[in-house]
Amino acid sequence: MEGNTKREEILDVAEAMIRNAGFNAFSTRDVASAVGIKSASVHYHFPTKADIGAAVTERYTDRFLKQLGDPGRFKGDPREAVALYVNLFRETLVRDDKLCLCAVLGAEIGGLPLEVGGHTRTFFDRNLAWLKKALTASSKMSAAEANALAVHILAALEGGMILSKALDKEKIFENVATMLKRLCEAVVAPRR
Amino acid sequence: MEGNTKREEILDVAEAMIRNAGFNAFSTRDVASAVGIKSASVHYHFPTKADIGAAVTERYTDRFLKQLGDPGRFKGDPREAVALYVNLFRETLVRDDKLCLCAVLGAEIGGLPLEVGGHTRTFFDRNLAWLKKALTASSKMSAAEANALAVHILAALEGGMILSKALDKEKIFENVATMLKRLCEAVVAPRR
DNA sequence: GTCTATAATTTGATAGAC
DNA sequence: GTCTATCAAATTATAGAC
Numbered sequence: 001m002e003g004n005t006k007r008e009e010i011l012d013v014a015e016a017m018i019r020n021a022g023f024n025a026f027s028t029r030d031v032a033s034a035v036g037i038k039s040a041s042v043h044y045h046f047p048t049k050a051d052i053g054a055a056v057t058e059r060y061t062d063r064f065l066k067q068l069g070d071p072g073r074f075k076g077d078p079r080e081a082v083a084l085y086v087n088l089f090r091e092t093l094v095r096d097d098k099l100c101l102c103a104v105l106g107a108e109i110g111g112l113p114l115e116v117g118g119h120t121r122t123f124f125d126r127n128l129a130w131l132k133k134a135l136t137a138s139s140k141m142s143a144a145e146a147n148a149l150a151v152h153i154l155a156a157l158e159g160g161m162i163l164s165k166a167l168d169k170e171k172i173f174e175n176v177a178t179m180l181k182r183l184c185e186a187v188v189a190p191r192r
Numbered sequence: 193m194e195g196n197t198k199r200e201e202i203l204d205v206a207e208a209m210i211r212n213a214g215f216n217a218f219s220t221r222d223v224a225s226a227v228g229i230k231s232a233s234v235h236y237h238f239p240t241k242a243d244i245g246a247a248v249t250e251r252y253t254d255r256f257l258k259q260l261g262d263p264g265r266f267k268g269d270p271r272e273a274v275a276l277y278v279n280l281f282r283e284t285l286v287r288d289d290k291l292c293l294c295a296v297l298g299a300e301i302g303g304l305p306l307e308v309g310g311h312t313r314t315f316f317d318r319n320l321a322w323l324k325k326a327l328t329a330s331s332k333m334s335a336a337e338a339n340a341l342a343v344h345i346l347a348a349l350e351g352g353m354i355l356s357k358a359l360d361k362e363k364i365f366e367n368v369a370t371m372l373k374r375l376c377e378a379v380v381a382p383r384r
Numbered sequence: 385g386t387c388t389a390t391a392a393t394t395t396g397a398t399a400g401a402c
Numbered sequence: 403g404t405c406t407a408t409c410a411a412a413t414t415a416t417a418g419a420c
Contacts, residue, residue: 124358387420
């Protein structure tokens with residue numbers, strides 16, 4: 001599933017570096033040497049560093065939403081939707097041992113190039129929209145209730161990843177996941 | 193409440209800059225010019241940039257815990273402790289229009305100087321310990337239950353701040369605060 | 385404590401050959 | 403598409419005068 005074009009390899013490496021230490025912690029030379037080319041060649045594919053950040057974030061968001069699939073397909077039980085959503089974050093953290101790209105970029109948002117900040121906001125907007133849709137489609141929740149729960153789920157998962165990585169304890173993420181489940185059960189009225 | 197020694201002014205400025213855009217987004221010259229001195233003078237107070245980061249994080253953590261006060265004082269109702277805790281995060285976000293220092297540093301942890309990363313972990317550890325103590329002192333929760341709730345509260349608040357700032361909607365933080373309250377009511381058995 | 389001056393390195397980016 | 407070569411600016415940090 002690794003990128004096979006050089007352009008994709010650059011994005012793979014840049015994504016990993018941002019998710020490890022932030023947008024300002026890598027240079028075009030870092031990316032170049034990891035890919036096995038020179039920095040001038042990186043600039044051939046992406047004129048500016050901001051272009052790399054924007055492309056990484058856009059690709060990350062598209063991939064993430066594609067993996068989530070259609071939020072309208074959860075007909076019976078909102079807990080299925082939440083479990084699937086939590087699981088995608090879990091895989092993101094455990095498989096790569098890295099944070100969600102947009103947890104990192106969101107934390108640095110005051111200093112990001114405009115396009116990168118914009119794509120970061122889009123990630124959050126699209127995720128909240130997915131959750132809202134999945135919750136309203138599968139329960140009797142009002143739009144306002146679904147929105148409130150969606151915001152909380154996304155916030156807790158992003159924060160949970162940060163704590164889990166910083167303290168190097170996978171158990172922390174599982175803890176957050178468990179509490180989210182309990183919150184859902186307390187808040188949600190299933191449709192069936 | 194602004195720092196009155198030059199050393200403290202440097203820490204004030206550096207803290208604001210880190211909380212806005214991250215540890216790698218400011219230079220010693222940025223700090224110097226904001227304080228009204230030269231970068232060589234900054235290095236007189238703090239030999240390395242890592243020293244600035246470590247001092248900022250240590251001071252931030254001490255101030256934060258001092259503001260929380262004694263977690264053993266919540267005798268009757270855990271909701272009081274949680275409300276006070278949430279309120280300190282709210283003030284941190286709304287008063288300064290900036291994230292929690294350690295939400296930012298936690299997101300960048302893979303690329304921080306060792307001392308800075310260490311102090312960041314200490315912030316999380318001390319906060320979790322405070323919450324655990326406040327919850328066990330004021331309710332019938334077991335140590336494990338208190339720990340689980342503490343982790344979730346901290347994760348949701350850190351993540352909520354990031355979402356709130358990134359999307360520029362204070363309402364998002366309030367949303368998270370409200371859901372945390374509901375979660376506590378569903379999970380906690382008050383002592384009185 | 386703060387300054388000027390500067391060293392040593394890194395960084396984002398470009399020109400032009402192949 | 404990738405390279406060598408290079409630039410201009412920025413960055414962390416130090417030496418030494420005041």
